[in-house]
Amino acid sequence: MKRLEGVLYPGLDKSIVDLKIVDDVSEENGKPAITLSMQNDEAYAILAERLADLFNGEVIVKRKTLAQKKDINYGHTANPNNRAPYAKRVIAVTSGKGGVGKSTVSVNLSVALAQKGFKVGLLDADVYGPNIPRMLGTADEKLRWNDNDKIIPSENFGIKIMSVGLTTPTPDTPLVWRSSVAVSALIQFLEDVDWGELDFLVIDMPPGTGDIQLTMAQELPITAGVIVTTPQPVALDDVSRAIVMFKDIKVPIGGLVENMSFFIAPDTGKRYDIFGKGGGEATAKKYGIPFLGKIPLDMQIREHSDAGTPPVAMGDKRQKGYYKNVADNLLKQIL
Numbered sequence: 554m555k556r557l558e559g560v561l562y563p564g565l566d567k568s569i570v571d572l573k574i575v576d577d578v579s580e581e582n583g584k585p586a587i588t589l590s591m592q593n594d595e596a597y598a599i600l601a602e603r604l605a606d607l608f609n610g611e612v613i614v615k616r617k618t619l620a621q622k623k624d625i626n627y628g629h630t631a632n633p634n635n636r637a638p639y640a641k642r643v644i645a646v647t648s649g650k651g652g653v654g655k656s657t658v659s660v661n662l663s664v665a666l667a668q669k670g671f672k673v674g675l676l677d678a679d680v681y682g683p684n685i686p687r688m689l690g691t692a693d694e695k696l697r698w699n700d701n702d703k704i705i706p707s708e709n710f711g712i713k714i715m716s717v718g719l720t721t722p723t724p725d726t727p728l729v730w731r732s733s734v735a736v737s738a739l740i741q742f743l744e745d746v747d748w749g750e751l752d753f754l755v756i757d758m759p760p761g762t763g764d765i766q767l768t769m770a771q772e773l774p775i776t777a778g779v780i781v782t783t784p785q786p787v788a789l790d791d792v793s794r795a796i797v798m799f800k801d802i803k804v805p806i807g808g809l810v811e812n813m814s815f816f817i818a819p820d821t822g823k824r825y826d827i828f829g830k831g832g833g834e835a836t837a838k839k840y841g842i843p844f845l846g847k848i849p850l851d852m853q854i855r856e857h858s859d860a861g862t863p864p865v866a867m868g869d870k871r872q873k874g875y876y877k878n879v880a881d882n883l884l885k886q887i888l
């Protein structure tokens with residue numbers, strides 16, 4: 554153990570002993586046998602090499618992953634596990650199609666709920682495209698641990714934030730993870746982050762209907778799914794699949810948000826229905842789910858999001874209003 558104290562976790566200035574990932578040290582065939590409890594394949598490969606160097610090859614390195622440590626219940630979601638007992642309600646923000654504004658809605662919905670006095674945590678579940686830290690101005694922060702070895706979430710605009718973006722050395726570091734690894738990292742974020750008591754845990758999902766969406770539904774009792782779409786038919790086709798998936802796996806749907814609904818030209822005041830008109834409302838009606846509101850295509854929404862100043866906090870009255878309206882309509886469904 555003494556010698557392992559000098560072995561740093563790749564990309565962090567903490568040793569594997571500090572991080573408590575050394576699960577066991579024993580002796581096998583006269584060699585030290587070290588078991589690491591960790592999820593990340595790449596980091597494990599690097600550590601296995603570092604340990605081999607440290608012991609001149611005379612070492613056995615083994616690994617235990619969360620999936621082996623805890624039995625994860627894959628299969629049905631009618632009685633999901635509850636990996637977040639500290640959260641009174643869990644909101645999953647999702648969409649069929651990418652780039653329709655899920656992360657923007659997640660951020661502003663979370664901040665709008667915090668403005669109403671709720672305790673809110675926002676989990677960025679888009680491990681391959683973690684945009685939440687930039688949108689909340691925390692992109693330069695790095696992972697920190699408290700004395701109980703829990704991860705300290707970053708905080709801004711009154712909400713707690715956790716994202717895989719906080720774990721990578723630079724924002725352009727890509728994560729090349731198999732989906733099983735991504736899923737166990739997210740489970741760790743649910744279990745090992747010091748969220749405190751939350752009224753709402755909001756989850757910003759990656760696009761589509763894949764492993765991560767399914768796992769979140771299996772591992773958490775989701776109070777309401779919020780589905781984001783833009784009004785054009787190709788987005789609505791995809792959103793229909795997301796709605797049907799939620800219905801199939803028995804996740805209650807809190808409602809549908811139509812983003813980039815229309816555009817008001819700032820110079821002339823003329824309205825353009827760039828992606829068509831009324832598609833979101835019609836889809837909500839077709840599937841019998843609540844319509845939570847429209848958000849126009851607005852250059853300042855994009856600018857605020859890129860600048861890390863969420864429009865619901867730092868925008869003008871109208872921009873604040875769009876997201877407050879969505880939050881109010883959602884609260885009507887679930888409180």
Ligand SMILES: Nc1ncnc2c1ncn2[C@@H]1O[C@H](COP(=O)(O)OP(=O)(O)OP(=O)(O)O)[C@@H](O)[C@H]1O
Pocket residue numbers: 648650651652653654655656657658679682684758759760812813848849850851852854855856858859
């Ligand atoms: N109403 C809006 N008006 C103008 N720009 C917007 C609006 N909503 C989102 N955007 C911008 O569109 C881009 C995509 O939005 P966002 O990242 O929220 O989408 P997403 O659905 O989370 O994407 P992904 O599928 O990649 O996770 C961002 O640059 C964001 O600032």
Ligand SMILES: [Mg+2]
Pocket residue numbers: 655656657679682684757758759
């Ligand atoms: Mg996103």
